[in-house]
Amino acid sequence: MIQRFEPQQPLLERITVNPRVMVGKPTIRGLRITVDQILRALAAGVTHQEILADYPNLESDDIYAVLLYAAELVSEEQVFPIEVAA
Template sequence: MDSKQLLDRITINPEVMIGKPTIRGLRITVEQILKALAAGITVQELLEDYPELEPEDIQAVLLYAAELVSEEQVFEVGTGT
């Protein structure tokens, strides 16, 4: 599955989860999955806990997060000294 196909799995709908990015329109947010992974929950555990998820959904979440981070820009702020 290519990047576009993966990113197409991430949906944003103002009527679902107040417009937060979700997986395939389900009531499972990108944020939920990222926080679960950061807390040490394994992909296998996520797939067991959310049987509607597919392994490609987890890949899509990680790619989506990577794309957002790649767009970040950091600017040095002068101290005035």
């Protein structure tokens, strides 16, 4: 059974957006490491520990923050059907 957790604000505060850093993409604690980089690494099968080894400035909670950030974005997504005339 999947348990639903409420968003953890302190964890989400690790994700920052600054137009001067990485062209405004969401980054981790203002570092030049984007949420996208970490998500793609995880999707490619890179382990939590391998990511931490590859990015020594990251902390374990940073990876959890990336996952929570992505989950929050997806949970707010809405899809509306559009009728197309043939």
